[in-house]
Amino acid sequence: MKKQLTSILGACALAASMLGPITSPVQAEWDIAKAAAPFKGEQINVIFLDRPGYRAIIKLLPEFEKKTGIKVNYEIAPYENTREKQVLNFNAKGDLTLALVDLVWIGEFAENGWIEPIEKLSADAAITDPGLNLKGFFPLLLDAFGSWGGKVYGLPFDNYSGLLFYNQCQLKEAGFDKPPATWAELKDVYAPKLTIADKKQYGYALQSLRGETQSCDSFMRVLWPFGGSLLDKNFKSNLLSPQSQAGLKFRQDLAKSMPPGIVSYDHSEAVNALAQGQVSMITEWSAFYGTLTDPATSKLGDCLAVAPEPAGPAGRLPALGGFSLAVASQATEAQKKASWIFIQWATSEEIARPYVEAGGVSGRMSIYEQPDIKAKYKFVEPMVASWQKGVPEFRPRFPAWPAISEVIAEWGTKMQLNEVTTEEGAKQISTRMEDILKKEGYYDGKKELRQ
Amino acid sequence: MSEAKPTRRHHLGYGRWTPFWFLAPAVFALLVVGIYPTLFALATSFRRYNITRRSDMLDGFPFIGFDNYLTVLSDRTFWDSLLLTGQFYLTVVPIQIVLGMAIALMLHRPGWGFLRTLTRVSLVVPLATTYAVVGLIGRLIFNRDFGVANQFMGWVGISSSDWLGNPTGAFIAIVVMDIWQWTPFVALIFLAGLSMVPVDIEEAARLETKSHWALLRYVQLPYLLPGLTAVLILRSADVLKLFDMVFVMTRGGPGAATDLVSIYVQRVGFKVFDLGLASAQAVMLLVLTIVLSRIYIRIFYREIEA
Numbered sequence: 001m002k003k004q005l006t007s008i009l010g011a012c013a014l015a016a017s018m019l020g021p022i023t024s025p026v027q028a029e030w031d032i033a034k035a036a037a038p039f040k041g042e043q044i045n046v047i048f049l050d051r052p053g054y055r056a057i058i059k060l061l062p063e064f065e066k067k068t069g070i071k072v073n074y075e076i077a078p079y080e081n082t083r084e085k086q087v088l089n090f091n092a093k094g095d096l097t098l099a100l101v102d103l104v105w106i107g108e109f110a111e112n113g114w115i116e117p118i119e120k121l122s123a124d125a126a127i128t129d130p131g132l133n134l135k136g137f138f139p140l141l142l143d144a145f146g147s148w149g150g151k152v153y154g155l156p157f158d159n160y161s162g163l164l165f166y167n168q169c170q171l172k173e174a175g176f177d178k179p180p181a182t183w184a185e186l187k188d189v190y191a192p193k194l195t196i197a198d199k200k201q202y203g204y205a206l207q208s209l210r211g212e213t214q215s216c217d218s219f220m221r222v223l224w225p226f227g228g229s230l231l232d233k234n235f236k237s238n239l240l241s242p243q244s245q246a247g248l249k250f251r252q253d254l255a256k257s258m259p260p261g262i263v264s265y266d267h268s269e270a271v272n273a274l275a276q277g278q279v280s281m282i283t284e285w286s287a288f289y290g291t292l293t294d295p296a297t298s299k300l301g302d303c304l305a306v307a308p309e310p311a312g313p314a315g316r317l318p319a320l321g322g323f324s325l326a327v328a329s330q331a332t333e334a335q336k337k338a339s340w341i342f343i344q345w346a347t348s349e350e351i352a353r354p355y356v357e358a359g360g361v362s363g364r365m366s367i368y369e370q371p372d373i374k375a376k377y378k379f380v381e382p383m384v385a386s387w388q389k390g391v392p393e394f395r396p397r398f399p400a401w402p403a404i405s406e407v408i409a410e411w412g413t414k415m416q417l418n419e420v421t422t423e424e425g426a427k428q429i430s431t432r433m434e435d436i437l438k439k440e441g442y443y444d445g446k447k448e449l450r451q
Numbered sequence: 452m453s454e455a456k457p458t459r460r461h462h463l464g465y466g467r468w469t470p471f472w473f474l475a476p477a478v479f480a481l482l483v484v485g486i487y488p489t490l491f492a493l494a495t496s497f498r499r500y501n502i503t504r505r506s507d508m509l510d511g512f513p514f515i516g517f518d519n520y521l522t523v524l525s526d527r528t529f530w531d532s533l534l535l536t537g538q539f540y541l542t543v544v545p546i547q548i549v550l551g552m553a554i555a556l557m558l559h560r561p562g563w564g565f566l567r568t569l570t571r572v573s574l575v576v577p578l579a580t581t582y583a584v585v586g587l588i589g590r591l592i593f594n595r596d597f598g599v600a601n602q603f604m605g606w607v608g609i610s611s612s613d614w615l616g617n618p619t620g621a622f623i624a625i626v627v628m629d630i631w632q633w634t635p636f637v638a639l640i641f642l643a644g645l646s647m648v649p650v651d652i653e654e655a656a657r658l659e660t661k662s663h664w665a666l667l668r669y670v671q672l673p674y675l676l677p678g679l680t681a682v683l684i685l686r687s688a689d690v691l692k693l694f695d696m697v698f699v700m701t702r703g704g705p706g707a708a709t710d711l712v713s714i715y716v717q718r719v720g721f722k723v724f725d726l727g728l729a730s731a732q733a734v735m736l737l738v739l740t741i742v743l744s745r746i747y748i749r750i751f752y753r754e755i756e757a
Contacts, residue, residue: 091502210704261616263705403723414706
């Protein structure tokens with residue numbers, strides 16, 4: 001009898017072990033507290049920005065810390081200083097255990113070995129959520145924000161798409177019952193009717209302050225929809241191509257409908273101009289939806305409406321931007337594991353709803369399929385539409401971008417000020433940009449042409 | 452039994468060592484904060500030293516001789532920004548000297564009691580204000596829509612201007628903010644110089660002439676020259692490293708209208724992270740500061756005979 005019982009138990013154990021990978025409770029249900037138990041008391045460090053997505057996760061942090069016992073230390077820094085702080089920290093083998101990776105830093109951070117490919121961590125089942133589901137992210141976001149050279153390094157955390165925010169009341173008054181569908185329509189039909197310069201009322205504002213705002217939000221925004229691009233397939237400048245020039249000239253023409261001194265407009269000025277009714281349309285990051293709906297910062301109320309960015313001759317190719325979170329290579333093994341648990345939590349499908357409700361923009365597809373979310377947040381549908389198609393290399397993501405961005409910022413502004421023609425400006429940028437790329441080794445075969 | 456002759460000992464706590472101990476903390480601080488970074492920058496300027504390039508790191512930041520210096524010398528943007536910095540210096544410093552002198556002379560006059568004390572104290576406020584805060588104040592003053600600069604212009608019937616959005620306006624805006632911040636410093640230096648003028652000589656001169664100009668030119672000015680030299684040296688060095696205020700107000704734009712050399716060096720050093728090139732630029736600026744200082748001392752500095 002005893003022998004028989006042993007045989008039955010043995011058979012059950014064998015069966016259980018064979019079924020293990022499918023039905024094991026460890027894999028079927030992710031217990032974050034259990035996974036984090038070995039790292040209780042561990043401190044992980046990250047830099048955050050003073051933007052809605054970060055304020056949202058900060059609100060939710062106590063829940064994570066309570067569940068896991070892992071302490072998340074964050075420092076809030078202005079965007080302009082974030083890369084500098086991280087680069088210096090990584091070089092000095094500092095205390096950061098997580099990297100906040102802007103789309104355009106992924107190449108630099110990955111090639112320098114400052115961040116870990118997630119495969120190194122996800123291979124460890126004890127610290128990896130079986131519901132991690134990378135396919136649940138918008139493919140464009142995972143590809144653009146988190147991947148480099150075919151490897152995933154970071155998971156999309158603070159996600160943006162360029163959107164057309166507009167004052168539908170002003171548009172209605174001017175006789176328009178829908179937003180412009182194309183850039184040409186915006187410039188030739190809508191903007192002239194909405195611009196009354198004497199009353200300091202303008203149809204459109206394009207934030208163009210020198211810096212990343214100029215290079216990304218202003219300059220690159222007019223290249224892609226017109227069929228242009230920064231580089232051709234050989235990494236030579238494509239700025240003198242008819243398509244790129246068409247985009248740049250379009251921006252010059254559109255200036256007539258913009259407030260004077262648009263080159264001094266950063267995001268805050270453009271958003272504020274719409275919020276206060278001084279301009280009727282802006283193309284801005286989805287993240288500013290919260291600012292524009294907050295009665296404390298916006299007079300728009302129900303007049304606010306959101307649409308995808310207008311299409312150009314090459315289609316709708318809106319600005320793409322955002323940040324992923326990655327594990328820093330300099331962290332200790334325990335910190336790396338704790339950081340990986342945090343990243344999975346902060347970008348998980350489970351946290352997506354509270355994150356969005358707290359003001360964040362999740363990179364998970366499933367949350368935007370929820371009817372109540374769609375109904376509550378006007379930006380969701382145009383944003384999801386924008387993320388269906390886009391160019392990951394909207395801005396090149398290679399390590400040379402920061403240097404090239406500075407060149408574009410200078411000469412792009414000079415073009416807008418009519419100090420140089422679009423052709424002359426493009427020539428100046430091309431010469432300097434190709435010089436930078438040559439020094440990087442892109443033209444002598446030392447580096448793969450990857451952007 | 453003869454008395455033992457006392458041996459001459461140099462105790463490390465006093466005697467010849469006393470000045471050393473008094474100076475040691477200052478010398479140590481100078482070595483750590485000033486000399487070491489300067490020597491490090493000098494060494495870096497001869498290397499290919501980009502901390503975001505793995506190849507540079509793997510090569511051990513190789514020695515490349517004067518390549519970085521040659522790059523600086525042939526870099527048009529560097530020269531343009533240096534020229535702009537020169538224009539900025541030549542605009543702000545004469546105005547600061549004239550205004551500073553005027554304020555110092557007014558405060559040097561007898562009378563005004565409490566008001567004079569209050570003015571002296573309030574002169575310190577702009578000096579004590581952080582550069583970045585000055586930049587933020589500047590952004591508000593010169594804001595197109597609600598800035599007080601346009602408000603004032605409106606009162607005198609001049610139409611409002613988009614100061615920070617056009618090259619000339621942006622340059623004027625940073626000039627105004629620099630003058631606001633540094634004129635009090637110049638005034639205080641000159642005031643200190645005026646207080647050095649012996650009272651009996653000044654009173655005798657006042658009996659001799661009623662001309663304020665003659666009094667200034669022949670009696671007070673000699674006492675002001677050392678202060679003027681200090682102002683010129685300090686302001687040269689300061690303008691060459693003026694960064695925060697301009698960056699906060701304009702980020703060097705629009706275009707390159709306010710792209711002072713310090714903004715450019717910062718960009719090369721902390722955006723591109725080419726520390727070798729940025730160090731070469733910094734070393735060249737250091738040399739320029741030293742040369743200017745020698746010139747100022749030779750031209751303006753005079754010892755006052757007692």
